[in-house]
Amino acid sequence: MTRRWWIPDVGYSRLPIQVFLPLDKITHIGSGVASKSPATLTPTPKEHIMDSEQLLAEIREANLTYLMLAQNLIRKDRAEALFRLGLTEEAADLLGMLSTAQLLKIASSNMLLCRFRVDDDLVWNLLTSHNVKKVDNATTTQLHASILMAGKFAESMAAH
Amino acid sequence: MAVGKSILNESRDIERAVSLIQLGARLQVLEYETSLSYERLLRLYKEVAGKSPSKGQLPFSTDWFLTWQPNIHASLFLNIHEYLSKTSELEEIDTVIKAFRLYNDQMTASSIEPILSITRAWRLVKFVDNGMLTLTKCNCCGGHFVTEPYENRHFVCGLCQPPARAGKGAASGGLRLH
Numbered sequence: 382m383t384r385r386w387w388i389p390d391v392g393y394s395r396l397p398i399q400v401f402l403p404l405d406k407i408t409h410i411g412s413g414v415a416s417k418s419p420a421t422l423t424p425t426p427k428e429h430i431m432d433s434e435q436l437l438a439e440i441r442e443a444n445l446t447y448l449m450l451a452q453n454l455i456r457k458d459r460a461e462a463l464f465r466l467g468l469t470e471e472a473a474d475l476l477g478m479l480s481t482a483q484l485l486k487i488a489s490s491n492m493l494l495c496r497f498r499v500d501d502d503l504v505w506n507l508l509t510s511h512n513v514k515k516v517d518n519a520t521t522t523q524l525h526a527s528i529l530m531a532g533k534f535a536e537s538m539a540a541h
Numbered sequence: 542m543a544v545g546k547s548i549l550n551e552s553r554d555i556e557r558a559v560s561l562i563q564l565g566a567r568l569q570v571l572e573y574e575t576s577l578s579y580e581r582l583l584r585l586y587k588e589v590a591g592k593s594p595s596k597g598q599l600p601f602s603t604d605w606f607l608t609w610q611p612n613i614h615a616s617l618f619l620n621i622h623e624y625l626s627k628t629s630e631l632e633e634i635d636t637v638i639k640a641f642r643l644y645n646d647q648m649t650a651s652s653i654e655p656i657l658s659i660t661r662a663w664r665l666v667k668f669v670d671n672g673m674l675t676l677t678k679c680n681c682c683g684g685h686f687v688t689e690p691y692e693n694r695h696f697v698c699g700l701c702q703p704p705a706r707a708g709k710g711a712a713s714g715g716l717r718l719h
Contacts, residue, residue, distance in 0.1 A: 460631055461639055461642070463624075464624050518716070528613070529684040
């Protein structure tokens, strides 16, 4: 009997939908689903492990990418690499000599190996175009930041 | 550059000359920096660039480096040059070539027209060596900028305190303030 109502018949097709799916029922079903979903989304301990494992894998990957890039740069052109990477000569020589096995071993750490290069509020503000007074063109402020960074590192190198 | 006749030196000179020509250097730069004869350089130039070198004097004035936009480009180049010469022991001309390449990379990355040519860059380094220009620390941002040697202690750079007409030129590809 009910089955016959579902047949897309011209005469009956509209009526069963209205009967079977009234508005309050839809909201009821909807709220039912909504109340269930947070329960399934709360992280169980197992998912916690998966999460941190994935983060560690990402750190390892970033480390490996960084080390390989650094090594490539150093082997291709040492002087240029020193500028691009902002490393000391000793560190660059060391990195250039590492074997692939050593590289892999160093990369599999729970710490990131590359460090943030900008340690100056002013450069940071210029790079993000925050807090600039007279010039707010992105390209021009970026150029300003580049001048400051190149100069800063030349200064710190001279101190070594 | 008087190192005597050596095939190894000559091959290094040719290599240098080729990189300089590819970067667009004028013939005078090549003559100064290599021990190759004028005739050989001329032939090399035609072979690499596919045309005769441009004639005439090199830009000789220090003023160009002190106008607003060129000053920013020149300062960036010279800061890179300083960095390289402090960290690596390269021959002077190789430092200029590498610094210029790095400067060019930065221009491409920021999609700005590189208004500093290799000839100008080389000239700038010569000016600094001879004490006609120098790097002065800006009192506002602490960056080092190309200035005349007798700039006073209260120097503020063109980016911290842009001059009135700065960045308003009609030329496309130039630096803008806003």
